[in-house]
Amino acid sequence: MPIAVLIAAEPLPAGELNAATDKLHQAGLVVGTSHWVEPGLVGEVRFTGDRAAANDALEPLRAAADVLVLDEAARDPRLLVSDMDSTMIVNECIDELADYAGVKPQVAAITERAMQGELDFEAALRERVALLEGLSEHVIADCLAQRIRPMPGARTLVRTLSRRGADCVLVSGGFHSFADVIGAELGFNAVFANRLVIEHGHLTGDLEGTIVDAARKAAILMEQSVGQGLEARQVIALGDGANDIPMLKAAGTGIAYHAKPAAIAAADAHIAHGDWTVLLHALGIARADWSD
Known part of the structure; x- marks a missing residue:
């Protein structure tokens, strides 16, 4: 399952992870779990669907944070x-x-x-x-x-x-x-x-x-x-x-x-x-x- 990770140097608004989830939904992707690993700084959203579509959908969030979309299988x-x-x-x-x-x-x-x-x-x-x-x-x-x-x-x-x-x-x-x-x-x-x-x-x-x-x-x-x-x-x-x-x-x-x-x-x-x-x-x- 692909995973989108938001990483910021300065705390993001609390709703930024929800914004990521919404953008993935709007792109037609099936969103699974999401949570803050470190509140405001590191957040994860798991989803099912095309990684390229997810990257495009999450582009607006990259103005304030790094957003990396990876296959979960690539994490080791x-x-x-x-x-x-x-x-x-x-x-x-x-x-x-x-x-x-x-x-x-x-x-x-x-x-x-x-x-x-x-x-x-x-x-x-x-x-x-x-x-x-x-x-x-x-x-x-x-x-x-x-x-x-x-x-x-x-x-x-x-x-x-x-x-x-x-x-x-x-x-x-x-x-x-x-x-x-x-x-x-x-x-x-x-x-x-x-x-x-x-x-x-x-x-x-x-x-x-x-x-x-x-x-x-x-x-x-x-x-x-x-x-x-x-x-x-x-x-x-x-x-x-x-x-x-x-x-x-x-x-x-x-x-x-x-x-x-x-x-x-x-x-x-x-x-x-x-x-x-x-x-x-x-x-x-x-x-x-x-x-x-």
């Missing part, structure tokens, strides 16, 4: 596959490196167009990395320490799901130099990313190995899922940009996070207001069971 994921930049961390690592190299405006403009899906990802990545030629490798450690910050709620989400038995995998179109550190800090079990070529202590402006692009992200998700013998409902993917779309579609549940329009359109649900603990609420995991 065994595999979580997530993007890194602007998803698990607040930054775009390549843009921050570019700032040290004095080329951030040029690189950030390319990044934005790539995230919107306007450019071929691999070509855009290689163009940006080429602009970093000559940058000292020591800048990477400085950048990690001084600029890179986890997305609010990211550590809690990953560690909570991992403790409950989910395999958590970080897949990044960024770089192992960052992703390995961030993955370990947040609690991921495995990390896939791109590798910068470094010679004599400086970036050469090149990459080595297979590029982790949109297709590779989706392929990693499928490899992990098939390898563990999982059903689609047991797999969740998280992302924010065009490069994440195939992965979001390949998962049983794709979640877009403060995302670009194309990623939102491809995902099953979208978090627009809150942090990553919104997903814990949507999965029905009580605060008392969250891990730090």
Whole structure:
């Protein structure tokens, strides 16, 4: 049975859950039970019918709260596959490196167009990395320490799901130099990313190995899922940009996070207001069971 979960940062009016129920009724859906998990903050409505119709019906409520409509069977994921930049961390690592190299405006403009899906990802990545030629490798450690910050709620989400038995995998179109550190800090079990070529202590402006692009992200998700013998409902993917779309579609549940329009359109649900603990609420995991 599908379930709609309303999650707000500030208390909603008492009648907001009734409003959700009414909108589902008006859309021709059969509404079951509804209740506040946390009064005014987290509410659930179970219903029978089409999830897409429910999403459309509940759209007006998204002005004040995150509303995630999921299959109840998806509330016990065994595999979580997530993007890194602007998803698990607040930054775009390549843009921050570019700032040290004095080329951030040029690189950030390319990044934005790539995230919107306007450019071929691999070509855009290689163009940006080429602009970093000559940058000292020591800048990477400085950048990690001084600029890179986890997305609010990211550590809690990953560690909570991992403790409950989910395999958590970080897949990044960024770089192992960052992703390995961030993955370990947040609690991921495995990390896939791109590798910068470094010679004599400086970036050469090149990459080595297979590029982790949109297709590779989706392929990693499928490899992990098939390898563990999982059903689609047991797999969740998280992302924010065009490069994440195939992965979001390949998962049983794709979640877009403060995302670009194309990623939102491809995902099953979208978090627009809150942090990553919104997903814990949507999965029905009580605060008392969250891990730090």
